[in-house]
Amino acid sequence: MLEGAWRDQAACAGAGPAVFFPVGQGALGQRQAAHAKAICATCPVAEPCRLFALITGQEYGVWGGLDETELRALRAKRRRGRHQGSAPLTGLPTADPAANPKGLLRGCQGVAS
Helix, strand or coil, X not given: XXXXXXXXXXXXXXXXXXXXXXXXXXXXXXXXXXXXXXXXXXXXXXXXXXXXXXXXXXXXXXXXXXXXXXXXXXXXXXXXXXXXXXXCCCCCCCCCHHHCCCCCCCCCCCCCX
């Protein structure tokens, strides 16, 4: 399930992509992001979605229940952890192919098999 097939089980599979790409940071954008996050909250594959966004560097949209600002903060936290010599955040694959057992994200755009 954690390979490319996770997308087929996503709660957002029937929703249009516009739902997950809020317009701006104002009131309208915040309402749109809240709507997208509500869908993500019911999703059985939110974690693989979030990992996909982190690994492939998605900068826009709501992925796995996190908006652009939250994803940016998580990336920064992960980078700080690497620079300080600590282990990467739990559950986040690294660039090391050995850290991606059985092709966790094989089939996802931008991720080597």
